[in-house]
Amino acid sequence: NRLIKRFEDEKSNEIQELKNEIKDLKSRALVNPKKITDKQVNEVKELRALGLSYRKIAERTSLGTTTICRIINGEYE
Template structure:
């Protein structure tokens, strides 16, 4: 009877090791798939960042001389629209200048 007992113990150990190895292989496969998904998402993020930077509007830089001219025209009594027409700056920019945003 001792022979059969050790045989069943050996079978149990072999089955346990097989199941463990199958489980480990399954998890490794899942990890590799997830890692592939992560890499794909990282590439997509980089592509979107590159696209986003290309779509950024270029800000028109206003010069100090333009700011002074706008203030002088306002002191002369011109309206925002008239100043905008004379300087080619938008009424919004004229408003920002006169409200001190660029000071």
Template sequence: MGLFKSKSDESWKINYIREFNEMRSEYEKKLLAKQAEIDDLKKQIEEIKSFKSNLRPKEKQIKDSDIDSIKELRNQGLSYRQISQKTSWSKATICRVLNGLYD
């Protein structure tokens, strides 16, 4: 009887180890899949960051003489649209000039 008991103990241990190894193998597969997903997302973030850094605003392209003439035309009573037509600068740029963005 002692021999039978030890044989069933061995069988139980072998099954337990087999199931444990299968379970560990499944978890490792899931972990590897998640790590691959994380690596892919990190790569996408870096691509977005590099793209975003290329979208820096342009340096000031308007000359001081243009700024002075825009302010002078406004002092003469011209509208933003009229100044835009005379100087070929956009109304948005004229607005920025007159609001002191380039001062």
């Protein structure tokens, strides 16, 4: 009986720790959204230099057109 109770308590603690970790990760994801890498910035600039539109660059890079615009305007320098 005591062994079962101890096992249940340990599992309950583990579950609570995991829930807390998930909550922490979710809150950080909202504060710190996906970062744009230097490689992505360079790729966008190269594609733009080749004459591609923001929309075409977005399609090729899986980034949004607003992000493309921001990269081109130097917000990710």
